[in-house]
Amino acid sequence: MPLSWALLASLALAAAGYMVGRSRAFASAGADSRTLHSRPTYHGMSVALLALIPALVIMVLGALARMTGLLSAEAGGVVGLLALGAAVIGLGIGVSRINAGFMARNAVEKIVLGFLIFCSTIAIATTLGIILSLVFETGNFFSQYDWRAFFFGTEFVPRFEGNSRLGVLPLLWGTLYISFIALLVAVPIGLFGAIYLSEYAGPRTRSLAKPVIEVLAGIPTIVYGLFALVTVGPMLRDAIAQPLGLGSSASSVMTAGLVMGIMLIPFVSSLSDDIINAVPQSLRDGALGLGSTPSETIKQVVLPAALPGIVGAVLLAASRAIGETMIVVLGAGAAATLSLNPFEAMTTITVKIVSQLTGDNDFSSPETLVAFALGLTLFVITLCLNIVALIIVRKYREQYE
Incomplete structure (x- = not known):
């Protein structure tokens, strides 16, 4: 299965999980929704996130593996099926744990907090990667060219045949x-x-x-x-x-x-x-x-x-x-x-x-x-x-x- 199809199917399962989660939350509350620990919206969101996040993680890892050459193009269909399977399993787990006492709001907030931490980590890691790449390659340069001539030289005349x-x-x-x-x-x-x-x-x-x-x-x-x-x-x-x-x-x-x-x-x-x-x-x-x-x-x-x-x-x-x-x-x-x-x-x-x-x-x-x-x-x-x-x-x- 192509990754694009797997993504669309995972999004559809997440949307369906949101509706099913809300419905089951209402049903578990009976006639009085005040008995629920969290609002039905949070129950629906918890099911949707459990269905979507594992699938997205598998698809991202699969795409990175294909970009680096660890997986062939034919293996992309297997990755898509794995992602779809993870979405189905997450949907089932999310629906099965819905009850009046389930703290769905806390679960959703923890997931969102984890996502925010992940995004901030990406920004920090990218900055460190940029700095380290500059530092290492600059070290290679100064191992071949005198740093005093670089910082105090008054001419910039690069010649790839030498004598620059x-x-x-x-x-x-x-x-x-x-x-x-x-x-x-x-x-x-x-x-x-x-x-x-x-x-x-x-x-x-x-x-x-x-x-x-x-x-x-x-x-x-x-x-x-x-x-x-x-x-x-x-x-x-x-x-x-x-x-x-x-x-x-x-x-x-x-x-x-x-x-x-x-x-x-x-x-x-x-x-x-x-x-x-x-x-x-x-x-x-x-x-x-x-x-x-x-x-x-x-x-x-x-x-x-x-x-x-x-x-x-x-x-x-x-x-x-x-x-x-x-x-x-x-x-x-x-x-x-x-x-x-x-x-x-x-x-x-x-x-x-x-x-x-x-x-x-x-x-x-x-x-x-x-x-x-x-x-x-x-x-x-x-x-x-x-x-x-x-x-x-x-x-x-x-x-x-």
């Missing part, structure tokens, strides 16, 4: 430079927009403007990258870079930074708006009652109260900017250089990670393994930013009743 120079400094400089320009664009515009929406705009204006701003968050980054490549880059080159003699390329740090800043505006604006709205209205009323103007109230009362949250939002936006790839690929180029000229092409860590793992390369060579060292470096940077943001928010957060 794999210094991270130009990539780190490009990442921080582009992210800095992006934050210069996103933070003022996003913060001022949040202040206007939360403090000055009326309900009608807010209901129209806020969704329009948040539309930017739903645009794929590849679209932003094309916008940088086709529109923003040529415009900056023709209007500023060439007349001032700063460069002749449409791919530049400024191009990627401006477009990335536009992408981050709804991120900063939405978080700041929520944080400002969390400041109690009583603080505003008190300041206005003492004679402060609305602008003075915002500067001296609202923003100081919301400042820790706003700083945390900015640091989280910085983490988002550091990890961006597609906008940099299309807007900033792929040149690993150290320069202060914002109209010169540069690249970031994420772009080089993609380029080093693209193509038919020797996976054991340092030119390929350097991608894992770059990934671990980027992971540590973003982790530190997130930790700093959490510390600031927790230390300076104001608690209001």
Whole structure:
């Protein structure tokens, strides 16, 4: 039996078990349902879960075994039959234990709690798996390439025939430079927009403007990258870079930074708006009652109260900017250089990670393994930013009743 058929049959048995469980619970209570320990709904859910969960476990294990090659394709029918058999057995057990004193609610809550623990365990295990894979492959890289040349080298020139120079400094400089320009664009515009929406705009204006701003968050980054490549880059080159003699390329740090800043505006604006709205209205009323103007109230009362949250939002936006790839690929180029000229092409860590793992390369060579060292470096940077943001928010957060 195919696994898809077994899944549908198990779902049908679970639905039937729910109806049968409720009916038997009503029947066991006689004319007075108050004699039941749990409501009939919980009895039905306990039967449905007993029928569905064992079948799902068998099907998931069977699918994993087929993916790893432990089971052949022909064995999938056997797995489907086993899953269906487990569903039938679970249905029978669930129906047989229904009586007026059965604590069905406790059983259902234990099953749900176990499922929640399982989901949280998957998230933790996935994080550990990502970290360990980066650490082990980075260790392989540093066993073949000097760590001092990696962390302090000023050139990134991978050559798969040997004699490569794999210094991270130009990539780190490009990442921080582009992210800095992006934050210069996103933070003022996003913060001022949040202040206007939360403090000055009326309900009608807010209901129209806020969704329009948040539309930017739903645009794929590849679209932003094309916008940088086709529109923003040529415009900056023709209007500023060439007349001032700063460069002749449409791919530049400024191009990627401006477009990335536009992408981050709804991120900063939405978080700041929520944080400002969390400041109690009583603080505003008190300041206005003492004679402060609305602008003075915002500067001296609202923003100081919301400042820790706003700083945390900015640091989280910085983490988002550091990890961006597609906008940099299309807007900033792929040149690993150290320069202060914002109209010169540069690249970031994420772009080089993609380029080093693209193509038919020797996976054991340092030119390929350097991608894992770059990934671990980027992971540590973003982790530190997130930790700093959490510390600031927790230390300076104001608690209001």
